[in-house]
Amino acid sequence: MELREVMRTTAAIRSFxxxxxxxxxxxxxxxxxRFAPSGGNRQPWRVVVVKEPSLRSALAECYQVAWREYTAHLAHGLVPFAPDATGRWEGPAIDLEAARRKEAPNQFADNLASVPVMLVLFAHLPSLAVLDNGLGRQSIVGGGSIYPFSHNVLLAARDEGLGGVMTTVICREERRVKELLRSGPELALAGLLALGVPVRQPKRLSRKQVAEFTTIDRLDGPAFGSLGG
Ligand SMILES: Cc1cc2nc3c(=O)[nH]c(=O)nc-3n(C[C@H](O)[C@H](O)[C@H](O)COP(=O)(O)O)c2cc1C
Incomplete structure (x- = not known):
């Protein structure tokens, strides 16, 4: 498949x-x-292929409880765990304990233990040159050395006739996941990838037009781009 077509059609696949x-x-x-770029080419990703059923079930439980926190935010009309407009996070915007007690059925979460491939992705913290550290706001840069790799996994899976999804909800349960997978303190949980043969073929993706997020010279400058579709 042509690269451009792949980039335009690699959807999040959650049913296998x-x-x-x-x-x-x-x-x-x-x-x-593994040919993904990373800051200083330090390639800080670590991957665990989770095969053992008991571990899969325990990780699925971590995901499910974190999913409850996530959906409770949505029910309140909130972006889950978003920082405020200055980039700071003053603590939970909702009662997380209450959220964790309320069931939130979800097809993907409820079947997670049996996905064909489960990969848990970690970032090696001391390898991250986090250039926006100390700016007094939510840091963004570190993840940039990890998530190109995870998207490469999805693209390469597509090339193998597979589909998948990158997920971060489980990162709420980092402590438990690290215990389960015997991680040292030097690793941060970056996400969980599920891969398999898609039940349905990828749909047409819904994304903003270029002119909706690109401007010329200044952020309040004129929109760049007129291509649509
Ligand atoms: C950093 C990141 C975190 C994500 N976390 C989750 C997640 O925890 N659970 C989930 O089901 N999907 C997750 N996704 C998948 C997104 O929901 C998906 O990419 C987006 O909705 C677009 O879907 P589409 O490509 O099918 O249109 C995540 C994607 C990214 C890039």
Whole structure:
């Protein structure tokens, strides 16, 4: 498939057939994904391929409880865990304990333990040159050395006829996930990827037009771009 077409159609896939994904296929995916860029080319990603059923179930439980926190924000019309307009986070905007007690059924979360491939992604903190540290706001830069890799995994999976999704909800449960997977303090949980054979083919993606997020010379300058579609 042509690169441009792949980039325009790699959707988040959350429903998979029961078809297994052999290790050789997964290895080919990681083998291609590893060419992702990272700050200073330090390649701070660490990946755990989770196969053991008890671990999968425990991770799915972590995801489910974090999902409850996530959806409770949405129910209040809030962007989950968003910083304020100055980039600061003053603590939870909702009662997280109450949220965690309220069931929030979700097809993906409820079937997570049985996805064909479960990858847990960590970032090696001492390898991250976080150039926006100390600016008194939410840091953005560190993740830039991890998430190109995770998107490469999704693109490479697509090339193998697979689909998948990158998820971060589970990062709310970082402490438990690190215990389960025996992580040292030097790693941060960056996400969980699920891969498999899609039940449905990718849909047409809904995204903003270029002119909606690009301006000339100043942020309040004229919009750049007129291509649509
Ligand atoms: C950094 C990041 C975090 C995400 N976290 C989650 C998540 O926790 N759970 C989930 O179901 N999808 C998650 N997604 C997938 C997004 O929901 C998805 O990319 C977006 O809705 C666009 O979907 P589409 O490509 O199918 O249009 C995440 C995506 C990114 C890039």
């Amino acid at each position: 057939s029961t078809e297994e994904v052999e290790d050789a296929r997964l290895e080919r995916i990681l083998e291609t994904a």
